[in-house]
Structures are given as structure tokens and as C-alpha cells.
Amino acid sequence: MPQVTEKTRRTPRQSRSEATVEAILEAAFQLLEADGIEALTTNHIAERAGVSVGTLYQYFGGKQAILAGLAHKRAEAARDRIAEIVIAGPELGAVRLIVRTLATAFEGSPATRRALLDALTAEGGDDVVMRNHVTFFDMIAGKAALGFDLSPEAGFVLTHAVVGLLRAATIESELALNPQALEDELVRLMEAYISALLVARSA
């Protein structure tokens, strides 16, 4: 049974280890893109990465951990970019920029995106986006003059509405939605909600 709980077995300190970890993640991403989640096995990943399975298991607890590692890297990058946006504080276009950042956070084919998104939620709480959603959106909320008394539920809705819709859009590829139009609607949704929160607050 895989050790899902313990993501990293050996925290790499030396450059050789770091390169190995990087090679494993890169190999996993390539295979994911090429053959899909079904064909993604630890043996294949190790082979493609040019290391032995044993080495792979030295750094990752199993397939899920690798997927999670891949997803986290992207999620963190997205979060950093959003943080920059908020700090830079382009008053009006902030919501649109954030939506756009999230929409492009996960590179790769729809199937890959879905796999990574699932890996994030499969961890059950270790999800960076989720775990940090309060801190994260407090920043936005502060910028938007909502103050800090955003309820957990409102924060949750603010965070997950966009991510959830992007997830759904990724899966529902055959609907052939217009990305631009979708972005417009997402922005409309978020701005309408934020306005409603502001109104409720001032009441």
C-alpha cells in the first residue's frame, strides 16, 4: 500500500538529489501528457526519468505523491503570481487578471489538467489553494475594501467558484466553450458577487 500521507521520504539537500526529483517530476508530466493517467506507472516514470524505481520511492511515496508534487508546483506558482497582482494593485482589472492567471495555471492537455486538479483535491486538505484560501483572499478582500470580516463561507465561495468552474470547463471539453467568453462570464460572476458582499456589508 502506498504511503499517501508521507509525501517526501528523503528531503533532498544535495544538488544530485534535486536533479533527480526534478527529473522524476518532468518525466511524470511528459508521460501524463503523452499517454494519460492510465498509463502512468511508477516504473514508467522511473524509466523515463532515467533512474531506478527504488530511487523514485526514495523521494516519493508513490504515484499520488508525484502527481501532487506536480500539481503543487503549479499551484504555488499561480498563487505567487496572484499575490503579485494584488500587491501591484491594478484596481479595476485585478479580478480579470486573477481569473486569467487561474485559467492558465495548469499547462497541458485537458486530461493532464484534470489529473493535476484531482491530485490536489485527493490529498484531502493539504491542498495549497484550499488550505490558504483565507489568507489568500484576505489580501484580495483587503484590496477590495471588504475588510477582514469575510465569513469563511464567503471566502470559500470566492476561492472555489472560479477554480471549480475552470475544472468543469476543462472536463467539459466537448462543449467547446469560447475561452474569452468564459473569462468574461467568470469576471462578471466574481464582480457581481463581490459587489453583493459589499452591499451586504454596508447594510
Place this chain on the structure above:
Amino acid sequence: MPQVTEKTRRTPRQSRSEATVEAILEAAFQLLEADGIEALTTNHIAERAGVSVGTLYQYFGGKQAILAGLAHKRAEAARDRIAEIVIAGPELGAVRLIVRTLATAFEGSPATRRALLDALTAEGGDDVVMRNHVTFFDMIAGKAALGFDLSPEAGFVLTHAVVGLLRAATIESELALNPQALEDELVRLMEAYISALLVARSA
């Protein structure tokens, strides 16, 4: 390899067949609740249902088809209930009632709910909720006087925002969100969005 494409092999007409199908679905649901998705195997389901694996394969194309069957039963029930709500036309509370119906559509533990939700999306387009979202929300849209020129993207957002958020809420069980407060926020989100759509339309 499971036959994802062909969901039902034999459409039951006789009562004995119906009972068998029912027993299989019920067995699957019980095992899902009791042991989780990991322990859910066709052999176990057949055993619990009191039929042989062979018989199970006479009615279902495989594990995924069973899960999908389970999910569809719920999804259809939810859709029917929502249709009634819309027809009954309780002007003001409609959005809230719909949200509530969706929130309670899937019984069972969070893990079970997630598994069923995933089964729905895993089908890749056969999803009743998704496939019918235009028809479905056109009804709502009509009631709400939005007219029929709801863009596909707006319809998509309208449908999936709620479902996606409920999905996220189900998974993120440790956040311990207040169901009532969450419902309030969902209603706020939807009503704000609908208003925004109305405003945009009239402009």
C-alpha cells in the same frame, strides 16, 4: 478493461431483472459507504448483491457503469425536483430551493458523494446534468425573464458554479463550513450573477 462506452447491456423489462439491477446498485452503494471506493470491486458487489459476477456483467458494462448508474439515479431525481420547483414557480425563493435541492441530491458520506460526483464527470459527456444544462437552465432563465439568448458560457457558469462549489465543499470536509451559511452565500452568488446578466441584457 472496462467498457465505458456501453453503459447498459440489457435493458430490464421483467421484474426479476429489475430486482437484480436494483440489488446490484444497492450493494454497490452500501459497499461504497462502508469501505470506500478502494474496496469497491465487481466481485464484492456481486457477492453482496447475491448474484454472480457473470450476472453483474449481464446488466452493467463494468465498475464505472455501476457507479454511473448510481449517480444518474440521484442526478435525475434532483433534476426532476428542480423542474417541479421551476414549474411551481415560487418567484422569490426559487434560487434558494434549487440550491438546496442540489445540496441534498447526493446522500451518503462525503467520500461517497465525491465518488458519485466523479463518476458523473468521468463519463465524459454522458453526464445528464451537463448535457442538459442548456435545456435545463433555459427553464430557469425563461422563468427569470432572461429570455433565450443566454450564452452557452453564461449557462455553463450558472449550472456549474453551484455544483462545483458543492463538490468542493464536500471534499473540504475539514473546513467544517456551516451548511446554512454556505447556502446563503451560494444564493447570494447566484442571485448577484443573475442580476448582472439582466443588467447586461437590458443595456
Place this chain on the structure above:
Amino acid sequence: MPQVTEKTRRTPRQSRSEATVEAILEAAFQLLEADGIEALTTNHIAERAGVSVGTLYQYFGGKQAILAGLAHKRAEAARDRIAEIVIAGPELGAVRLIVRTLATAFEGSPATRRALLDALTAEGGDDVVMRNHVTFFDMIAGKAALGFDLSPEAGFVLTHAVVGLLRAATIESELALNPQALEDELVRLMEAYISALLVARSA
């Protein structure tokens, strides 16, 4: 991890199943003799038996269970033979016959004998010889006019002295002990002990 606790997964009722079980045990014995315990794998056993691994796992919980099955078959046969000896009641030679029966209970090479003996003890209490030693030796004890108040410890010594020595003799093959002389000494040991017990009892 193998399911050591649950020896048989499917109790065979039909002749086909019985033949399969028999084939597996026979294959295991042959491989044990030919290549030793190290080379004994479930895959090899299945191949040699002419069945698939899956089938093997339908009947046995794993390698240990197969070994245990093999050992039990022999142990039971030995016990039956000893029971016959006691019932037949050849007054003087009984001890020698019992010793001889135990000495020849496990066919095969020393390594095989050791493996089977170990499998018996590895079960931790399910061992037929051990578990039944009281019942078993009460019969002998009765014959020997010791009565039924044989202490558990005396019964234990009676049972295990011979088995333990045979085990040791099997392992210590390089000592090249003379089987006949060893048998003589074992008989001497047992008869001396029984006499001592009788003396103690009459005192």
C-alpha cells in the same frame, strides 16, 4: 502483505477445485525440493502447477499458507499413524514405533523438512502437533498407565523433546549422525523420562 491468518480463501467443493489445490501443493513441494525455499515464489508455484497466480490466490492466502498446507498434510498423516500404533497397543515397542513415525513424518531433503517444520511453528499456535499434544499424548500416557494427571509441562516435554531433537538433527546435517543410533538414543530418552514420571507418580 500476505494474509497469514486466513489460510483458505475459497473452500473447494467441486472436484475441479480439489484437483487445483492438489496441483498447487504438489508443485510447491517439487519446487521446494528442487530449488529450496529461496526460489519458492507464488508465481513459480502457479506456473509449475499449471494454473494462474490468480487461481493460486483464490485458494491460498500466500506462500506461507501453501507451506502450512503442505506441512499440515504430513503432520496429520503422522498423527493418524501414531494413533493407530497406540490403539494397536504393541506394549513394548510403542515408544520406538512412535519415534520412528515422527522421524519419517516429513519426507524430502533436510532443507525441505526444515522449511515445513518452520511453517508449522510460524503459524503461531495453529500447529496441529502442538495444539493437540495433550489429547495426543494422553492416549500414550493412558497406555503407559500414567493416568490422566499428566501435567501440561510433562506433556509438553514428552511431545516436543522428540520433535525438537528431530528438527535439530535435520538442521545439523553436517554432523552426520547415525540415524539408527539417534533413534536408539531418542527411545532411551523417552523411556527414561516415562519411567521417571511413573516413579514420581507412585511416590
Place this chain on the structure above:
Amino acid sequence: MPQVTEKTRRTPRQSRSEATVEAILEAAFQLLEADGIEALTTNHIAERAGVSVGTLYQYFGGKQAILAGLAHKRAEAARDRIAEIVIAGPELGAVRLIVRTLATAFEGSPATRRALLDALTAEGGDDVVMRNHVTFFDMIAGKAALGFDLSPEAGFVLTHAVVGLLRAATIESELALNPQALEDELVRLMEAYISALLVARSA
């Protein structure tokens, strides 16, 4: 593959080396007690001992060698104590003292005792107790006035009856034998046998 043949690679003379060897043995013993033989790996031992695996392999030929080292330490201590007993020559109680010494030779849980006992026999002839059993019991035999013409088989029985029974008693822990009563029976067994040997000799 473990190098069973070559037990020690480097015989330590310096104190640092001795400390390392000691740390490894101690670590192995602790892990054996805590987690059982299954969880005992060279990597774990090295980690617990505070050395690298490489260092471990500098001093021990492998896992078996470590286990053997552990067992030998105890076996040698027991032999020395028994030698003292024989030399001290307390005529009547000697057998009882020897039995008691053997019974307490291996500290630790039953599982640990079994593992160490097995390590001793697994060496296949390098076993100190076994290899030296003639020399060893000749001393006792001499003391007991049996002379030097003790047959190898009688010597074997003399040595292994006690050890084998203690092994069996260790494994069969659920029988909950009374240690004192068991000791009594072992003494009875040995004294009866020695007497029988004496009688046979004088005949």
C-alpha cells in the same frame, strides 16, 4: 544477496570501531524488540545506530551476520556461565543450574528470542553451541563420571533436548506454561537420561 559466509569484515581493535559495532548490535536488538524481525532492515539498523549503511557493511557481512552476532554474544555468555558451573562442580544441583542458565540465556520478547535462536541455526554449522557440543558436554560427562565414550548421538541428545524444548516453549507462548514446573520437568528429563546412560555403560 547477503554474504552469509563471511561474518565479520573488520575485527575492531580501536575503541571507536568497538563502539560502532556495539551501537549496531544494540540498535538491531532494540528494533527487533520494538518492531519484530519483519521491520528489521539494514537501513533501519544503520539509522538507529547513527551510522551510515556503508559503515554497517564495513563491520558486518549483512543482516544475518548482525543477528548472528547478537545471538553469539548471548550464547557465549551462557556457555561461559555453564562452564563455571561445571568447574565449580556442585554435584547435585548442576543439571538444574545448567537448565536454568540456558532458560535465561536469551533476553527479550519471545519473538526476539526466536529470531536469535533461528539466527543461530541459520548459520548452518557455525553455531557455537552446536559445533562445540561434544567438547562442551564432555566436560559435564566427565564430571558425571560417564567417561569419554559418550556417543555423538547421546551427546547430541544431551545438548539439544534442552535447547529444543526451550525453543518450543518460547514459541508456544500461548500455552502459558509454568516456568518453574517446566524447569522441573526438564531437570527430570535430563537426569533420567543421564542415569539411563550410566546404567547402559555399566552393563
Place this chain on the structure above:
DNA sequence: GATGAATGAGAGTTCATTCAT
């Protein structure tokens, strides 16, 4: 001498699926 990252053969095991009965 010490290190510890890397190895990799191969073990055990699962389970969706088939098809002869």
C-alpha cells in the same frame, strides 16, 4: 574510514473480465 544516493531484480498481490458449464 565514512557516507548515503542509487540500484533493480523480483516478490507478492489484485481484480476486471471471460466463458465453459
Place this chain on the structure above:
DNA sequence: CATGAATGAACTCTCATTCAT
């Protein structure tokens, strides 16, 4: 229609051991 014994490809994961640093 039902059965369930049989299948077997494929998977995850271990761990004793080596050797370049």
C-alpha cells in the same frame, strides 16, 4: 439466463547491497 472458477497482465513497493564521492 446464471454461474463462478479461472485468468494474467500489470502493478506497487522492498531492501540488501554497492561504490563514487
